[in-house]
Amino acid sequence: MAPPLLSIRDLHLTMTSFEGEAHVLNGIDLTVRRGEIWGLVGESGCGKSLTGLSISRLVPAPPAAYKRGEIAFEGRDLLRLPMREVQALRGKRIGMIFQDPTTNLNPAYRIGEQLVDVALAAAKHDPSILDCEAGAGRRTRRRAAHRLAAEMLDRVGIPNAEERLDNYPHEFSGGMRQRVLIAMALIGRPDLLIADEPTTALDVSVQAQILKLLKGTVSDHDIGVILITHNLGVVAETCTHVAVMYAGNIVERGPVAEVINRPAHPYTRALMAAIPTRASQRGSLNGLGGAVPNLVTPPPGCRFAPRCARAIAACSAQQPPALPVAGEHHAACIRLAESEELEHV
Ligand SMILES: Nc1ncnc2c1ncn2[C@@H]1O[C@H](COP(=O)(O)OP(=O)(O)O)[C@@H](O)[C@H]1O
Ligand SMILES: [Mg+2]
Numbered sequence: 420m421a422p423p424l425l426s427i428r429d430l431h432l433t434m435t436s437f438e439g440e441a442h443v444l445n446g447i448d449l450t451v452r453r454g455e456i457w458g459l460v461g462e463s464g465c466g467k468s469l470t471g472l473s474i475s476r477l478v479p480a481p482p483a484a485y486k487r488g489e490i491a492f493e494g495r496d497l498l499r500l501p502m503r504e505v506q507a508l509r510g511k512r513i514g515m516i517f518q519d520p521t522t523n524l525n526p527a528y529r530i531g532e533q534l535v536d537v538a539l540a541a542a543k544h545d546p547s548i549l550d551c552e553a554g555a556g557r558r559t560r561r562r563a564a565h566r567l568a569a570e571m572l573d574r575v576g577i578p579n580a581e582e583r584l585d586n587y588p589h590e591f592s593g594g595m596r597q598r599v600l601i602a603m604a605l606i607g608r609p610d611l612l613i614a615d616e617p618t619t620a621l622d623v624s625v626q627a628q629i630l631k632l633l634k635g636t637v638s639d640h641d642i643g644v645i646l647i648t649h650n651l652g653v654v655a656e657t658c659t660h661v662a663v664m665y666a667g668n669i670v671e672r673g674p675v676a677e678v679i680n681r682p683a684h685p686y687t688r689a690l691m692a693a694i695p696t697r698a699s700q701r702g703s704l705n706g707l708g709g710a711v712p713n714l715v716t717p718p719p720g721c722r723f724a725p726r727c728a729r730a731i732a733a734c735s736a737q738q739p740p741a742l743p744v745a746g747e748h749h750a751a752c753i754r755l756a757e758s759e760e761l762e763h764v
Contacts, residue, residue: 422494424611424643425451425474430488432473435481441714443469445667445722447488448741451611456637456644458654458675460690461664464711467647470664471613474645475513476505492611510537511544514609516600516617523600524588530599531584534568534606535561541607548608571602576628594621601629605636612636615647630657651691655679660747663687666712666722672741673748683750685727721752729754 432444444466451457459467472478474490476497489496492513497505509515517523525533539560542549549555549563565584572580575598588596597620604612614633618626634657637644646658654661654675661679662672663686671684682688689707709726712718718725720735727734733753741749 423450423452426491428489431486433484433486439715442717443667443714447669449662451643453641453643455660456646456658458658458661459645459647460654465664466667467664468615471615471645471647474613475509511541511607512610514604514607514612516604516614524596526588530586531568534603535564537603538564538567538606571606574632575602576625594625597621608640611643613645667714668722671750677748683744683755684752685729686723
């Protein structure tokens with residue numbers, strides 16, 4: 420059987436700062452197959468972005484250090500591949516959409532030129548992207564790239580796409596720049612797309628449009644997606660699977676309906692309870708005292724134990740393994756069986 424598109428095993432990443440060495444990723448396990456959209460959720464600072472960035476080795480080391488584990492892309496461990504081979508995968512096989520669109524577009528070039536460049540570069544890897552005859556000349560390829568740029572801009576919902584190609588980034592709003600970046604990532608037809616809060620800056624209707632585009636891309640091209648978000652509503656709408664992170668660990672993962680309807684880990688339950696309702700517009704982690712731990716001196720064993728109402732002494736003895744809840748649904752909690760019983764009290 421072919422290896423999965425992405426398989427992260429026991430990934431440990433540290434970050435050294437003036438405070439010391441922080442254990443920011445503490446044994447991440449995650450498998451993404453084609454056709455799957457994995458939502459990566461959790462409070463700010465839990466390691467979502469670092470997980471996404473480490474996949475294409477974009478976390479600078481130092482200050483980071485990959486301490487242990489592997490990140491296998493179609494069976495090849497990216498942590499042990501020469502950097503130039505990892506770079507060759509970026510933007511082509513592995514696409515990324517980052518949180519901050521201002522740092523990713525070059526202010527000196529027109530939007531169209533930047534999209535055309537990406538299309539031409541991607542076509543070197545996959546000529547079918549441009550949809551023109553094999554051996555077509557430079558001008559024909561440029562024209563095809565221009566057409567593709569306009570089409571993608573239109574697909575991400577930029578009105579008058581053809582004319583807007585002549586604009587510079589500063590002539591676009593923040594939300595429109597974010598849509599340009601999404602178009603840019605999709606032009607390369609990546610096999611794996613990592614999107615870090617891609618719709619957070621967008622209004623609700625544009626967000627819905629982008630998420631629909633993402634879902635369409637997954638079914639049309641059979642790619643895999645990691646969608647980083649703090650919005651569980653977005654996950655429920657868009658994702659096939661979800662992984663919940665807390666303080667550098669994936670505490671629960673599985674098919675989205677399973678995890679949302681039957682959250683098993685006390686942290687996931689707290690997160691779900693905190694979804695703002697009409698009655699309480701601002702979400703706070705209901706009933707959860709304490710704060711996210713310092714990762715330079717993390718609590719021993721389960722990192723959530725100090726805030727967990729169900730914690731017992733054994734929780735702090737060692738890091739809990741991912742235990743099966745049902746089928747592919749796993750939770751890293753040694754009190755799982757007890758939680759189920761409590762549920763029925
Ligand atoms: N360059 C850095 N140096 C030191 N610590 C960092 C750096 N980048 C991130 N961190 C720490 O790593 C943890 C995870 O960060 P991040 O992945 O950005 O979280 P998230 O995306 O879930 O909000 C945080 O505690 C953050 O403070
Ligand atoms: Mg982040």
